[in-house]
Amino acid sequence: MNQAIALESQTIAGWGMAVGGASQVVAPTSKEGLAAALAYAADHGLRVALRGSGCSYGDAACGTGKLVIDLAQFHQILDFSPQTGILRGEAGVTLRQVWQTAVAAGFWPPVVSGTMAPTLGGAASMNIHGKNAYAVGPIGEHIQALEVMTPGGQLLEVSRQQRPDLFHAIIGGAGELGLITRVDLKLKPIYSGKLNVHATSAPNFGALLDRFVQALPSSDYAVAWLDAFATGRALGRGLIHTARQLAQGEDPDAKNTLQVQQQELPLHLMGVFPKAAMWRLMKPFAHPAGMRLINWAKYQSGRWLEDGKDYQQSHGAFHFLLDYVPNWKWIYRPHGLVQHQSFVPDDRVREVFPAILALCHKHGMPSWLAVLKRHRPDPFLLSHGLDGWSLAQDFPVTPRNREALWEMCHQMDELVMNAGGKVYFAKDATVRPASVLQAFGAEKLLQFKALRDELDPNGLLATDLYDRALAPAIALAQAADCQAK
Numbered sequence: 066m067n068q069a070i071a072l073e074s075q076t077i078a079g080w081g082m083a084v085g086g087a088s089q090v091v092a093p094t095s096k097e098g099l100a101a102a103l104a105y106a107a108d109h110g111l112r113v114a115l116r117g118s119g120c121s122y123g124d125a126a127c128g129t130g131k132l133v134i135d136l137a138q139f140h141q142i143l144d145f146s147p148q149t150g151i152l153r154g155e156a157g158v159t160l161r162q163v164w165q166t167a168v169a170a171g172f173w174p175p176v177v178s179g180t181m182a183p184t185l186g187g188a189a190s191m192n193i194h195g196k197n198a199y200a201v202g203p204i205g206e207h208i209q210a211l212e213v214m215t216p217g218g219q220l221l222e223v224s225r226q227q228r229p230d231l232f233h234a235i236i237g238g239a240g241e242l243g244l245i246t247r248v249d250l251k252l253k254p255i256y257s258g259k260l261n262v263h264a265t266s267a268p269n270f271g272a273l274l275d276r277f278v279q280a281l282p283s284s285d286y287a288v289a290w291l292d293a294f295a296t297g298r299a300l301g302r303g304l305i306h307t308a309r310q311l312a313q314g315e316d317p318d319a320k321n322t323l324q325v326q327q328q329e330l331p332l333h334l335m336g337v338f339p340k341a342a343m344w345r346l347m348k349p350f351a352h353p354a355g356m357r358l359i360n361w362a363k364y365q366s367g368r369w370l371e372d373g374k375d376y377q378q379s380h381g382a383f384h385f386l387l388d389y390v391p392n393w394k395w396i397y398r399p400h401g402l403v404q405h406q407s408f409v410p411d412d413r414v415r416e417v418f419p420a421i422l423a424l425c426h427k428h429g430m431p432s433w434l435a436v437l438k439r440h441r442p443d444p445f446l447l448s449h450g451l452d453g454w455s456l457a458q459d460f461p462v463t464p465r466n467r468e469a470l471w472e473m474c475h476q477m478d479e480l481v482m483n484a485g486g487k488v489y490f491a492k493d494a495t496v497r498p499a500s501v502l503q504a505f506g507a508e509k510l511l512q513f514k515a516l517r518d519e520l521d522p523n524g525l526l527a528t529d530l531y532d533r534a535l536a537p538a539i540a541l542a543q544a545a546d547c548q549a550k
């Protein structure tokens with residue numbers, strides 16, 4: 066225990082449990098406490114990593130050998146207007162708190178991730194996207210203003226009107242420019258607690274993409290699951306789920322379906338089996354043959370039982386599928402998992418994603434869980450958004466495959482970046498600096514550096530991801546810039 070601030074030694078890992086290390090952790094409860102933590106780090110030569118709920122798969126919220134500032138104690142919803150749908154929350158407010166506050170008034174977060182655990186600060190810092198990214202962009206497009214504490218302890222208000230350069234860089238800035246202390250988010254109106262869902266199966270990647278594209282104009286949300294174990298003519302086969310919001314007056318039972326308890330995920334399977342124990346049932350399948358079987362069974366059941374079907378689902382059940390089985394990631398224990406999410410322009414997707422799936426087969430490491438989404442470009446500085454598609458793939462890590470897996474991820478990055486694609490820091494554990502440079506370009510990285518020099522001249526903020534990938538990419542950009550001059 067330190068005299069000035071309450072420090073705790075902890076191992077801080079990424080959500081995927083495959084990267085991270087020993088850190089000093091502090092969880093302040095006031096802005097004064099935050100400023101004191103920053104001052105303590107500066108005085109003791111410690112660098113600082115910011116952390117929300119720690120849902121980033123890789124090392125984006127890790128601070129090995131550093132001071133990790135945990136912002137989870139900033140969990141007050143400061144204001145919510147049922148007239149405008151604008152919610153003002155401290156940085157540690159979670160997406161779960163946001164929808165629980167707003168749903169009965171007929172509002173839902175404009176963008177949510179596959180889990181409701183992320184904080185507003187973490188969501189803004191990574192500029193998260195949802196299954197509606199193609200229609201409404203990432204969460205940053207719905208943020209009206211931020212309050213930010215600089216590493217020097219000064220409070221700034223940033224928005225599209227006030228320091229728009231900072232607004233567009235801090236959103237998606239991976240916690241390297243300042244500490245977000247407050248987020249003003251505009252929620253979207255909903256007129257029912259249910260969504261109309263449509264399920265479609267597709268026997269290969271070409272058909273999957275065609276059916277996905279066809280469904281987009283009439284859908285508010287769209288996502289596809291791929292059986293990454295399928296090969297040959299079945300490569301990229303999968304199931305598409307699209308959803309449409311109900312219009313005003315369409316749900317005669319809206320008052321009831323909009324109640325919080327209607328959106329909560331059930332704690333028991335079929336009313337009996339506790340879901341908290343379900344990961345234990347899945348664990349015996351946590352090897353390539355078991356996952357091949359599970360992916361095959363999921364595809365076949367979707368094809369035979371669900372194809373072409375319409376049904377209704379609560380917003381919570383549709384969006385937070387990954388919260389359905391608590392702690393499912395524990396099937397990847399003890400060495401964890403990494404996720405690789407490739408973002409590829411629309412005009413290259415039919416070539417690059419099949420090549421990526423085939424590459425994983427060539428390496429003998431097909432993904433255990435693969436998910437496809439459609440995206441659109443956005444105005445944020447280090448954005449992963451583009452007019453294209455993303456393919457997120459989970460891979461188990463073992464001491465034996467670790468080196469080969471990292472190498473395979475680098476090869477996927479080459480395919481992605483050579484096609485004009487992007488990397489998404491929230492998911493990343495493996496990208497190399499040269500790929501980051503290729504993804505964002507020297508000009509944007511140098512703009513980011515200029516803002517960092519202004520807000521954090523002593524370079525106090527530095528997650529493990531920053532040291533591994535972003536800082537060396539900025540150095541490469543500087544070298545390229547010097548050479549060009």
Ligand SMILES: Cc1cc2nc3c(=O)[nH]c(=O)nc-3n(C[C@H](O)[C@H](O)[C@H](O)COP(=O)(O)OP(=O)(O)OC[C@H]3O[C@@H](n4cnc5c(N)ncnc54)[C@H](O)[C@@H]3O)c2cc1C
Binds near residue numbers: 191192
């Ligand atoms: C099961 C699962 C499903 C997911 N699905 C999606 C998805 O569909 N779409 C998607 O986009 N993402 C998805 N994610 C990723 C997740 O949404 C992001 O990683 C998000 O940033 C996590 O928020 P967090 O509060 O946990 O932040 P953390 O992971 O703790 O931190 C994220 C980043 O924000 C920084 N940071 C945290 N708080 C602050 C703050 N107050 N001020 C400044 N910087 C801060 C950290 O330094 C770090 O760089 C998923 C993650 C999981 C585990």
